[in-house]
Amino acid sequence: MYAFDIERPSTVADAVKLLSDSVESQPLGGGQTLIPTLKQRLASPERLVSLGGIDEIRGICQDDAGRICIGGATTHAEVAAGAGAFPALAGLAGNIGDPAVRNRGTIGGSLANNDPSACYPAAVLGAGATVVTNTREIAADDYFQGMFTTALDEGEIITEVKFPVPERAAYMKFEQPASRFALVGVFVAKTADGVRVAVTGASEEGVFRWAEAEAALNGDFSASALEGMSPGADGMISDLHGSSEYRAHLVGVMTRRAVAAA
Structure with missing residues (x-):
């Protein structure tokens, strides 16, 4: 592993500021994809901006429209345990990787990376969910744009995913x-x-x-x-x-x- 700096902001605003300044930075969710990428020298940012300590983008709730709303920094294990109103989604999250992966990986990190074999993209697209960022809302049909490619702009952070609950x-x-x-x-x-x-x-x-x-x-x-x-x-x-x-x-x-x- 090469040397890099790491920042741990406590708010989305601070994270966005760190990602937009002159230092080459990359957001870090659970690190289940990014850390192996760094080890293989396929990416070499000067600084990682950890999103794991931002409480405002972590957790699960249900809105007035009945949608399951999941914060971008919520782990797979938390989704498996807390999305009981949407059993198919909870079951999907509970079968991602192994316990170590489920307790570190996040839904926002998975969707931002958009690995062609990841599970969450199928749930988001299949349920017709909405990806919410620090600047806008993106419909699932517009979000995924090819292998490892999404509609996210540079420095944009996934703050929440809203899932309508199907019949x-x-x-x-x-x-x-x-x-x-x-x-x-x-x-x-x-x-x-x-x-x-x-x-x-x-x-x-x-x-x-x-x-x-x-x-x-x-x-x-x-x-x-x-x-x-x-x-x-x-x-x-x-x-x-x-x-x-x-x-x-x-x-x-x-x-x-x-x-x-x-």
Whole structure:
């Protein structure tokens, strides 16, 4: 590890100020992605700005619209324990990584990084959540913009994520056993406005909505409505864990399982 400075602001305003001055700085959530990145010399900021001590962006509540509102610095373990009004989300958080990862990693850090195999992006996109930052609110459909790419501007901080609670929902993950990242993960949510299906772990472009499955499920919300369906293999990730065709097949399998569970 190379030498760097670390700051621990206690307010969002102080964190934004540190991130916007002349020193090359990077925000630090739980560090589950950033620290390994620094160790591999894939990033080398002069200063890390830790968000873990900012109480105003930590915790879980329910707003007047019935949405589950989760602070950006809330850990996976806290989401698993405190999002009981949205069981699919709590279950997703409780199966991220291992206990060490769940007690350090944060929802804001995961969404800001937007790893193509992370679980939270599927929940946010599948539920049609809203990502709140220190300057604005961003709809899920506008937030994710490709592998490791989001709508966040330089120095912008995720302060909260607002999840509408669907009528039915479930998340199914076929995990890579060493990392417990999703080889393919599918989040299905049924609301009064229709069905949303979000897929993580499969595409070279990161999390995406599977429109054909949504159309079929809007007509018949049952696993049988998806029988024989899978997305095309073009653009799917192909690596030592599975070919693009294998991942495309898994998307169909995990979507049917998620619908059955929902």
